[in-house]
Amino acid sequence: MASRIFRDSNKDNAGDFIGESAVTQSCEPCMKTNISKTATVFCKDCDEYLCDTCKNPHTVYKPGQHNIINVQDNTSAPVIIDMKGMDKCHEHARKIVFFCQDHSKLCCLSCVHIHRKCDQLDEIAQVSRQTRPDLQAIKQSLIKLRTEADAIIAECKQSETGLNESIAKISAEVDTMKDRIIQLFEEAKQKLISEAIQFQTAKVKRIGNQCDASLKVKEELNNVLSMFCFVIERGTPSQQYIYSEQMKEKRKTIESTIDEQRKITFSSTMTVSFPKQVTSLLEMGSNSIKLNYDGYKTVDNSSISLSSPPWPVTLELLVSVDLPKTGDNVKEPFLTGLDFLHDGRLVAVDNFNWRCIILNERLQRLGTPYKFKYHPYSVVCVSHDTLCVTWAGKAVCLLSVSTDNTITLTRKIKTSSKFRSICCMSPSNMVVSTYEDPRHARIISMDGVESDFDHSLTFPMKTYKPDESNCTYVQSKNTLVLTDQLAHTVYMYDTVNGTSRAVTNENIQEPRGACVGPGDTVLVCSENNNSIVHLSVDGNILGTYPVNMKLPSSICVSKDGTRLAVSNRLKGIKKLHVYKISPVMS
Structure with missing residues (x-):
């Protein structure tokens, strides 16, 4: 099969868009009947490629002289490019031979029946000899588009990399905030425990003083009560009378002391309270930290985080x-x-x-x-x-x-x-x-x-059911x-x-x-x-x-x-x- 690959100057013409293109010579009479056969000879007088089957009918039935040479020997003849189906009508799968200017559409013989009433239906073989398309300009525009596509791909990869880096950065920032909060709570805890111990020490001292005073009262009462037994059992009426009067005064003194001690009360427990900001954070749960994106950053007074704009x-x-x-x-x-x-x-x-x-x-x-x-x-x-x-x-x-x-x-x-x-x-x-x-x-x-609510809020003048x-x-x-x-x-x-x-x-x-x-x-x-x-x-x-x-x-x-x-x-x-x-x- 006669074929070759564009690898030098021709590569820029086609390879940039559709890759390397194999250039082959096909039998032209066969192509007219939608048969694809590789040409083996070339008629220089008729400027036509032929296969072995079509060579003899060509020389016998076509008038004129026919200088037939092998395809391998023809170095000056034009080449036929395999268009990879691009020269076929997508609708009818037939060879494209016309161009409808009215509809800017490439047409095959089947399409012609649809476009036969159009004002300008040109045969491509004829107009292509008169007007050469500016393929270089089209090529440059395609190269420019490819450059733009490369730039978009690079931006996409950069954005993906940025998102991956953002996740790592977000994780690090949250961990840093978490460590700061833990450290803050640990410091607050140590301060709280220190204050609690100081409070406990002072209270225990006061409790000890109260306990000592009560022990003295108890000891004095024990002595008085033991004396009562002797006076009641063995004392004379005069002694009992005297002791009774003295004990009345003693009782007033002891009652006064007991009343004073009773007024002094001490709590046996201590509790801890948390500020509103902390409890609000706990109430918010996982919503206390929110994501910022696309440059939006709105201060949220009820949270330690920054909130995103609303989305559907x-x-x-x-x-x-x-x-x-x-x-x-x-x-x-x-x-x-x-x-x-x-x-x-x-x-x-x-x-x-x-x-x-x-x-x-x-x-x-x-x-x-x-x-x-x-x-x-x-x-x-x-x-x-x-x-x-x-x-x-x-x-x-x-x-x-x-x-x-x-x-x-x-x-x-x-x-x-x-x-x-x-x-x-x-x-x-x-x-x-x-x-x-x-x-x-x-x-x-x-x-x-x-x-x-503040009186500046104006509600509708009505009441509801x-x-x-x-x-x-x-x-x-x-x-x-x-x-x-x-x-x-x-x-x-x-x-x-x-x-x-x-x-x-x-x-x-x-x-x-x-x-x-x-x-x-x-x-x-x-x-x-x-x-x-x-x-x-x-x-x-x-x-x-x-x-x-x-x-x-x-x-x-x-x-x-x-x-x-x-x-x-x-x-x-x-x-x-x-x-x-x-x-x-x-």
Whole structure:
């Protein structure tokens, strides 16, 4: 087979784009019938390559002289390049012979039937003799594009290397911070123990002095009492009378001494307290350290870390359960309050059946539900084992939850307002929404002390019914969020600057429950749209997520921000869903 490889000057013409190209001579008559055979001879008079089969018919039937030579002997004839299918029509697999200027399309004989009415359909063999394409310019542009591709590849590799180095740097920075915190706590511990020992030494000395004084009193009483025996048994009436009068004075003195000693009290225990910043850090758990990326860096006053800007998320349904009336329910369950414990267990309050329930990750009930005396409304987990529940009337109650899922009432707090929803503002304070009260949101401490937000916050001039408004509070942004069901509005209040904004959108229809979402965002149940709306604290809508339930009303997010629970209020078809939350980083 006659062939050769471009390796010198011709290599730049083709090899840069498609690699090395084999140059072969094919029989031209065979090619006209779509047969590929290698040419063995060349007719110099007809300027045509021929195979052994076509050579004889060529000389016999084609008029004129025919100077036939072997292909190997032809050094001046043009070569035919194997185009590797590029000269074939992609649609019909036939040889390209025309170019349609109207559609800028290379055409085969089959394509001509489609383009026969076009104004300018050129035969390539003819126009290629008249106009030479500027292949060098095209080649240079392709080389430039290859250079740009190389640059992008280099940037990608550099970015990948940078990310790998960032992970190592992040790990080192976190370890350094951890070591500093451990060292700080160790120093604080040593200082605390030293102070405790000094306190103990001083108190023990005072305790010793008190004990010595009491021992002297006891010794004196023992002597007096032993003398009493002799006087009573053997003393004369005169002696008994005299001793009696003297003992009356002695008794007053001893009583006075005993009273003074009794007033001196000493605690037998010492305790330790931690500042709010430390307890806040513990409450935040794994969320206390957050990732910065793409140059964003926003100060978070409630955390030692820097937070990222809000991003959209995706929701993946993990588990769904129906909530029918069962044997131990008086009525069909209606979950008006949801929250996750720090260990991932889900807490739900059933308004219709007056119960508090603990559920595992498969939404299976754990332990025995706690039975309230009134209809519960909402629940919030205020520590790893403490819940606070609002209920009908002017009261909230604190519940403790053990590791074996035993729920115990620890304290009932009477309030001056009627509360509906509840959420955490700090480790010691909670934010509650009200009903039948013009103050739509208030603050209540763990000790039961009620207070109001700054007067610069302007609430709508109305009062709500129990199910018309709910609240949540974004601690890091000092932002109070209130939903107004009938106004189809979500209010955002900056509690530091006293500013507010009312967020309305076609996606927000009868908003109900609200909670803090990943990245200090807000998730709201849009009841009439059967969806969850995701907002930033600036009021921007980050996404809308349909849920396979009608009238979603209650919602909460796990402490690590990876799971979302939502329940609905449709009579006869009540459901509870748990979703996996994943960020959309693109």
